[in-house]
Amino acid sequence: MDSSAVAAGPGALTRTRESRLVTWILIAFLLWLPLQTPVAVVAWQYLHLSVQAAQAILLVKDLWAAALFLILLVRHWREIRFRWFDWFALVYGVLVLIYSLVPSALGSHLPALSVIASARELLVPVELYGLGRLAQYSGVSTVGIIKAFLVIAAGAAAFSVGAFFLLPETFWNSTYNLVLFIHDVQGVTTATDLGRASLLNSYPGLGTALRAVGPFTHPVGTGVYFALPLTLAVCAVWMSGARRRLALGVAALGLVLFALAVITPISRGTWIGFLGAVLVCGVLLHKYRLAVLTFVVFAAFVALVPPFSYSIRSFGNGTDTSTIGHVDAVANAVQVIAAAPAGSGVGQADQFGAVFAGGGAAGVGENMYLAAYTSIGPLGFIAFIIWLAALLVELLGRHRPTIPVWISVGVGAGLLAEAAAGMTASTLMRFTNAASLCLLVGLVTAVPSSGWRLSSLGAVRHPRQWLASRKAKPAAQLSDR
Numbered sequence: 001m002d003s004s005a006v007a008a009g010p011g012a013l014t015r016t017r018e019s020r021l022v023t024w025i026l027i028a029f030l031l032w033l034p035l036q037t038p039v040a041v042v043a044w045q046y047l048h049l050s051v052q053a054a055q056a057i058l059l060v061k062d063l064w065a066a067a068l069f070l071i072l073l074v075r076h077w078r079e080i081r082f083r084w085f086d087w088f089a090l091v092y093g094v095l096v097l098i099y100s101l102v103p104s105a106l107g108s109h110l111p112a113l114s115v116i117a118s119a120r121e122l123l124v125p126v127e128l129y130g131l132g133r134l135a136q137y138s139g140v141s142t143v144g145i146i147k148a149f150l151v152i153a154a155g156a157a158a159f160s161v162g163a164f165f166l167l168p169e170t171f172w173n174s175t176y177n178l179v180l181f182i183h184d185v186q187g188v189t190t191a192t193d194l195g196r197a198s199l200l201n202s203y204p205g206l207g208t209a210l211r212a213v214g215p216f217t218h219p220v221g222t223g224v225y226f227a228l229p230l231t232l233a234v235c236a237v238w239m240s241g242a243r244r245r246l247a248l249g250v251a252a253l254g255l256v257l258f259a260l261a262v263i264t265p266i267s268r269g270t271w272i273g274f275l276g277a278v279l280v281c282g283v284l285l286h287k288y289r290l291a292v293l294t295f296v297v298f299a300a301f302v303a304l305v306p307p308f309s310y311s312i313r314s315f316g317n318g319t320d321t322s323t324i325g326h327v328d329a330v331a332n333a334v335q336v337i338a339a340a341p342a343g344s345g346v347g348q349a350d351q352f353g354a355v356f357a358g359g360g361a362a363g364v365g366e367n368m369y370l371a372a373y374t375s376i377g378p379l380g381f382i383a384f385i386i387w388l389a390a391l392l393v394e395l396l397g398r399h400r401p402t403i404p405v406w407i408s409v410g411v412g413a414g415l416l417a418e419a420a421a422g423m424t425a426s427t428l429m430r431f432t433n434a435a436s437l438c439l440l441v442g443l444v445t446a447v448p449s450s451g452w453r454l455s456s457l458g459a460v461r462h463p464r465q466w467l468a469s470r471k472a473k474p475a476a477q478l479s480d481r
Contacts, residue, residue, distance in 0.1 A: 019139035022072070026135060027148045029064055030436055034156040034215040034225070036061060037432065041181050054185045061431060062120070065131055072134035079137050083445075085390035086133075088383045089126045095380035096122045096346060103345030115347035121429040122346065122375060126387075128435045132442020142443045146232070146407055149436060153229040154254055157261035160214025160222060164264045169210045172199055182217055201266060201322065203314040209307030212264035220425045221433035223267035227421070228414030228437045230258035231277055234294060235406035235413065238287045263302055266311050269424035271302055273417035281413050284396055284453050285405070326424055329366035336364050336374055343377025350375075350426055368422035368429060391441060392416055398449035411437075411444045 036058060044054040073080075082090075100119045103110070136142070163171070173179040173194055182191040194200035194210075198218055201209050211219035236251040262270060275295055282291020302308045314320035336344060349364035349371035364374040373381040395412025399405075414437055418427040428434045 015139055018075075019141070022068075022135055022138040023140045023145060025068060026140065026145055026439070027152075029061070029068075030145070030149050030439070031152050032061060032064070033432055033435055034152065037217055038176075038215050040185065041176060041178060044181060044185060045177055051185050054181075058185075061435070065127065065435070069127065069131045069134065072131070072138065076134060076137035080134075085387050085394070088387040088390070089129065092376070092380055092383040092387060093123060093126045095376045095383065099343060099376045099380065100346040103347070110345075110347040115345075118347045118350055118375060120431070121350060121426065122372065124431050124434055125428045125438050128438035129391075129442040129445075132439045132444075133446045135443060136446035140443070142447060143403055143407065145443065146411075146440060149440065150229055150232060150254065153226065153436075154257060156215050157226055157229070157257045160212050160226075161257065161260045161264060163214065164210065164212040169194060169200060172213070178213065178217060186217065201311070203307075203310040204319045204321075205317075206310045206314060207307065209266060209310055211266045212261070214261070214265075216432060218430075218433075219265035220267045220269070220427075221430050223262055223265040223270035224418055224421070224425070224427045224430065224433040225436065226258055226261040227270050227274055227417045228411070228440070229254070230262050230274060231281070231413035231417060232406065232410035233258050234278065235281060235285065235410035238281075238285055238290050239404070239406045259298065263298075263308055266308060267421070267425075268311055268315070269421035269427075270417065271298075273420035273427075275299060276420050277413040277417040280396065280416060281409055284409055326366050329364070330370065333364040333367060333370035333374060337370065340374075341378070343380070344374050346375045348374055350429070365426070366424060368426040371426055371429075388415075388419055391445060392419065394445055394449070395441065397453050399451045399453060400444070400447045400449050403444070403447055408444055408447070411440050415441055 040054045040057040043049045043057065044051070049057075096119055100115050103115075179191055179194060179197045179199070182188050182197050188197075191197040195202065198220070199211055199213055201211060203209065212222060213219050214222050214225075216222045216225065233251055233255040237248065237255050240248040240251055262274060275298060278291050278294050278298070282288050282294075303312050311320065311322075315323050333349075336348070364371050369381070369385075372384055376384075392412060392415060395408060395415060398408075400408045418434070418437060421427045428438065
């Protein structure tokens with residue numbers, strides 16, 4: 001037991017116990033996220049649990065997060081101090097609720113389940129971000145939680161990559177019948193085979209490619225989940241000194257594992273988002289050569305190594321059905337928004353809104369921002385964009401002396417990668433895949449900051465002089481803790 005806590009009295013002792021308890025609850029929550037689907041699939045397929053029981057397993061995480069959020073809110077509501085951008089998150093959340101209720105009051109005939117499912121997805125970013133912010137009032141170990149997350153993600157990545165390279169494609173519709181699980185338990189009735197469940201892509205003139213799905217249910221979601229540990233690993237490798245060989249070796253091994261875990265789902269949106277984040281991190285951490293090297297190696301691998309290169313080549317020659325589908329979805333979204341510029345209401349956009357609406361929804365998807373605009377209108381959309389942009393500036397632009405720089409920049413880079421990938425999917429609005437990212441964003445944002453990484457616009461006005469001044473800074477200012 002901490003002697004300083006004992007000396008400080010019962011109040012400090014209680015806070016220390018709360019800190020440890022909440023830290024372990026959050027670590028357990030992060031562990032459950034990649035475990036929940038395998039547990040539900042095995043219980044449903046081999047223990048013959050009912051569909052309702054399997055769905056209940058999938059809802060455990062929702063109840064877990066909501067319960068902890070409410071407990072921490074009640075316990076620390078007097079301590080809560082809003083940052084200016086938190087108000088935009090609150091406005092966004094309120095508008096999600098308003099746009100969930102008003103359309104039905106005005107005569108919308110969407111099923112309640114469609115509206116509830118869509119509202120749940122839209123609220124994931126602010127709910128988990130808020131949970132991370134509240135957890136900081138308990139004094140949780142941010143560094144400990146993030147390191148635990150990396151260990152958990154490494155286990156999930158080992159399973160995902162190993163299954164991709166070692167198991168036949170029939171594993172996913174027989175031994176581990178994920179296709180039927182998606183169809184029956186998740187209610188996606190169009191998922192009737194590996195292709196329609198998005199586990200197998202066909203590239204005309206090139207062949208087919210199985211997509212890694214790991215312990216999740218969709219390859220895009222798999223890429224979303226592993227983007228954060230990959231950006232953290234990249235920053236850790238870049239900032240590890242040559243003298244810390246063991247730390248450098250572990251980080252490098254994690255970098256390779258997480259890179260494969262992001263590549264094998266064949267999610268080009270996540271690839272592009274990650275490459276953009278790498279360049280930004282290179283500037284912020286003054287690791288220009290390492291950033292270029294990382295960019296070139298990753299890009300060359302996906303462009304030259306089959307079957308990943310199939311997705312690049314098919315995009316280039318215009319035969320890629322996925323790209324055609326994205327273009328059609330965006331065109332449909334533009335038409336829907338033009339017809340209802342004030343927003344169509346929650347339930348009209350994204351996958352589960354359309355699935356549970358039985359064809360009665362507008363079905364806007366394939367783009368997080370267009371789906372958000374359709375669901376909650378221009379005010380909600382603007383609030384979401386301002387909040388997201390402010391988080392990126394806070395994480396990437398400000399120093400946080402009490403945590404290692406690879407953590408603060410790595411989490412910001414993970415958010416940047418998924419914000420960019422949101423142009424082709426709802427990356428931040430899938431609970432299982434995005435909850436860990438949003439939770440850690442909340443945790444790190446709540447850590448006290450001091451000063452800006454880029455203190456002026458010198459990089460824009462005088463790039464050569466700015467680069468020279470950056471390189472001349474003492475290495476100690478940039479070293480990791």
